[in-house]
Amino acid sequence: MRLVNEMHLSAWERQHAYPSEQALEHVRQALLDRQSIDGLDELRAALLINIDSEVLEQVEGGQWWLIRTEADLGDWVMPRPAFDQAVIELMKNPPVQPSRSPRIFRLVDSVTAEPLAQLSYLATIDGQSVQRRTDSEGIAHLFAPAGVQQISMKIIGV
Structure with a gap:
């Protein structure tokens, strides 16, 4: 009231x-x-x-x-169902998702063996290139499909 x-x-x-x-x-x-x-x-x-x-x-x-x-309380309109039956079926039986395996590399200077921390690099995984950055320990974290054939890395700006 x-x-x-x-x-x-x-x-x-x-x-x-x-x-x-x-x-x-x-x-x-x-x-x-x-x-x-x-x-x-x-x-x-x-x-x-x-x-x-x-x-x-x-x-x-x-x-x-x-x-x-x-x-x-107002004059609320009843909402439509949030999901239609096709979406509910997909939620019950989701399609198989491709798995990715983590690949971890430590990049170091070839002369001093010091970690290459916070440096940009270009990673090419089976012909597809992505630009990333190493962490504070020089670690490069890459996620690649399980059947990857080739990985190459090039440091940018060194």
Whole structure:
């Protein structure tokens, strides 16, 4: 439940408002039980004298309406199913995915044997080239299909 100023009511909220007598009874009971109602603070802030009888007078006079909780649920349209049957079948029986084997190489300087850290290189795997960068230890991580025939690497800028 929430209280809404009559000037700010939407058509949807008007459809879900309590009748005046019921609204008055709900608000009276909430005030007696010291229960919070959304919008009550705004109503009290608009009053010249902030007392319970003034709050009840605003509800009784129709300046403030008590709206049912259902109004906040909205007029939701039911969503379409997330997946059609073909997608569900693919999820149950996914196609075989090609596997890739990790290949790890440590690239070092041929003279000093120091790791070639953070350097770009060009890796060619069975004729397909990709540009990569070594990590801080000079390690080159490549992922290649299981049946790869040839891998070559060329350091860029050295």
